[in-house]
Amino acid sequence: MIKLYDTGVYVVNGSDILPEREIEKSQSALDGVDKDEVNGVVFNREEAKKGTITYSILVTHNKGDKENGKNEKNEKNLEIGFDSLTSHDITYVGIIQTARASGMEQFPLPFVMTNCHNSLCAVGGTINQDDHMFALSAAQKYGGIYVPPHLAIIHSYNREMMAGCGKMILGSDSHTRYGALGTMGVGEGGGELAKQLLGKTYDLPYPEVVGVFLTGKPRRGVGPHDVALSLIKAVFENGYVKNKVMEFLGDGVANLSVDYRNGIDVMTTETTCWSSIWKTDDKVCEYLTAHGREEDYKELAPRGVAYYDGMIHVDLSEIEPCIAMPFHPSNVYTIRELQKHAPEILAEAEENGAKILGISTLDFKLRGKFKNGGIFVDQAIVAGCSGGIYENVMAVVDTLGDASIGNGAFSMSLYPDSQPSYVELSRNGAIAKLMSAGVIVRSAFCGPCFGAGDTPANGEFSIRHTTRNFPNREGSKPGEGQIASVALMDARSIAATAMNGGRLTAADELETRYGRHSFFFDRNVYMKRVYDGTGKPLPDSPLVFGPNIKDWPKISSLADDLLVKIASYITDPVTTTDELIPSGETSSYRSNPLRLAEFTLSRKDAGYVERAKNARAMEETRDKGANSAEFIEICRKIMAIPGCQGVDPKRMSIGSAIYANKPGDGSAREQAASCQRVLGASANLAKEYATKRYRSNLINWGIIPFLTEDATRFKLGDYLIFPGIKKALTEKSDDIKAYVIGEKIVRIHLTIGNLTDVERQILIDGCLINYYRNS
Secondary structure, three states: OEEEOOOOEEEEOOOEEEEHHHHHHHHHHOOOOOOOEEOOEEOOHHHHHOOOHHHHHHHHHEOOOEOOOOOOEOOOEEEEOOOEEEEOOOOHHHHHHHHHHOOOOOOOOOEEEOOOOOOOOOOOOOHHHHHHHHHHHHHHHHOOEEOOOOOEOHHHHHHHHOOOOOOEEEEOOOOOOEHHHOEEEEEOOHHHHHHHHOOOOEEEEOOOEEEEEEEOOOOOOOOHHHHHHHHHHHHOOOOOOOOOEEEEEOHHHHHOOHHHHHHHHHHHHHHOOOEEEEOOOHHHHHHHHHOOOHHHOOOOOOOOEEEEOEEEEEEHHHOOOEEEOOOOOOOEEEHHHHHHOHHHHHHHHHHHHHHHHOOOOOOOOOHHHEEOOEEEOOEEEEOHHHHOOHHHHHHHHHHHOOOOOOOOOOEEEEOOOEHHHHHHHHHOOHHHHHHHOOOEEOOOOOHHHHOOOOOOOOOOEEEEEOOOOOOOOOOOOHHHOOOOEEEEEOHHHHHHHHHOOOEOOOHHHOOOOOOOOOOOOOOHHHHOOOEEOOOOOOOOOOOOOOOOOOOOOOOOOOOOOEEEEEEEEEOOOOEEHHHHOOOHHHHHHOOOHHHHHOOOOOOOOOOHHHHHHHHHHHHHHHHOOOOOHHHHHHHHHHHOOHHHOOOOOOOOEEEEEEEEOOEEEOOOOOHHHHHHHHOOEEEEEEOOOOOHHHHHHHHHOOOEEEEOOOHHHOOOOOEEEEOOHHHHHHOOOOOEEEEEEOOOEEEEEEEOOOOOHHHHHHHHHOOHHHHHHHO
């Protein structure tokens, strides 16, 4: 079904996969033949790397300095300029506030601001709509694009209006993926978007590229989520594509519609890859033409010989209907497998959930969902950038027909991904059929993906064609004794389950005939409501501030030496950004940095905020000349350390730190870092960071991302002193000297990993805002 190659591969003419190891064997067997040539084909790894679609796009967008005086740009360390930016109403206020504070006067490139996360204004009074008005005023003042609430999901709008072959789009949402349309989408924290607004570049080492070779054709009833979940299962845990580019090719691509490809592509985020790109064809041309943008099409394909650092071979015909059980998109089984081993798998999901949440007393009630030989779910949702796609909605309509989902406890809601999709579904009668079947049809909204819409009752089991099923993503509050569980499934199997009144059913168990449904894109839906001020800033137009929109607090630069207190110590295998700063109703305060920070780690470590504040207060008290007894004792211990003789306790930076094994999986929201920073955090310690975007967020907020292989040498409440940390950053040292000040003094060595010169200076200046102010 899915095969992972354990070596790099060459792809010849887009069709033949030749493992590098086999090439080497063939070369060694040839006598008197150029070692780079086999059977008339030249295999040179460095040249063949330039044969990928990825290379053709990255080299075009690389603004980097010319290398070593040559008339060539540095292609090992990229400095990317994007074609457009996109953000939504959890992140755009912080981005604009950061850019404003750093000197921005207008948007230098198209910037789309959608309102699909905090569309509902029931929580927090006027503050959600206040932010929407701020965005509209910013679009007018600086020359941006404002998409009103309920009009479109962020990624649907970009697919319909912004993506094009060979482009690159940077978004402040982790699911910024438009690869199926020939666009490399990158999801990052707000700091990286602020850099683009300031005319700066996005910097990274040239990424590895992993091919995804598709063959065959999906079976009846197998949808894009089934393919995506199968891919995630194959590569998430082993890190096969972490921070790499997934490049889709192979003859199987032609067997998929563009909607189907989009549905797979948006879920590549859950593999932890950096970006994605697909070969393009006539179907992509037809899609862009139907959206009035035929000029944005060009054929993208690998060159005659292309080298990939890895290869995933997927036979689409062998993919089965799947389900990602709670509480991660990688916890995947075939539905057939789940049905066969239901008691064991449900029990395991409960046990893992208790471990992840650290609450053994929660009653998940999952085991009780297995009765009368079947699994019965309580709720079904099809929504967002992955589920609400037009073709998925029509598959639900085809499945349900004239049936009813029943008038019992089972419920189903469906959210089309954009108003143009909604209009077409109304015109062809689909909305009426869905409503007649008992399905609640809503407007475009991301809420079910992050815990702000259709929250189930306590103990309920929800199946969803959405992007994530992390704990709390359905809106429950385990810390208050509430818990609901979400599994991810394709819309086709969700509809089949609804047909059976909530009894879990794979789509291929039914004889559904899926039609080919035409789609007319009504551009006027956007033309009549979207404000597009691209290239037309109105500098005298005022920004509109609601009372909850606050400026970033002042953040200090890094002193010569750093003292941090371990304010949280997390031993889970992975810590998500949702655990670092919960989503859902807390996001209503995203424009108020200090108020939002009160929720930091609230669902993981309720004592963190107070501990972090106490560490911050130690510095504030010292600066006022009134030292606490604890501070005096710590200083006494520091002065007794031979390696700390030059430390000046009156001038050193004092802050807090979090230790976690692998933090940062999930959302691109910069608040996962900024909330720590405004509470006084100066460092994070980890065995590894789950994603590049989270590590970038830490750096942009002046939090040093330390790496350690021995976290057993310190514990919660210990202090760590980093003598000469500023010098170490300046001199590009990666072996960082530190001492644990706990029950006894212990010397430890930490590393930071690769940092650009700009990143080092951002850490020294204290944050991105300070860096731009200083420069």
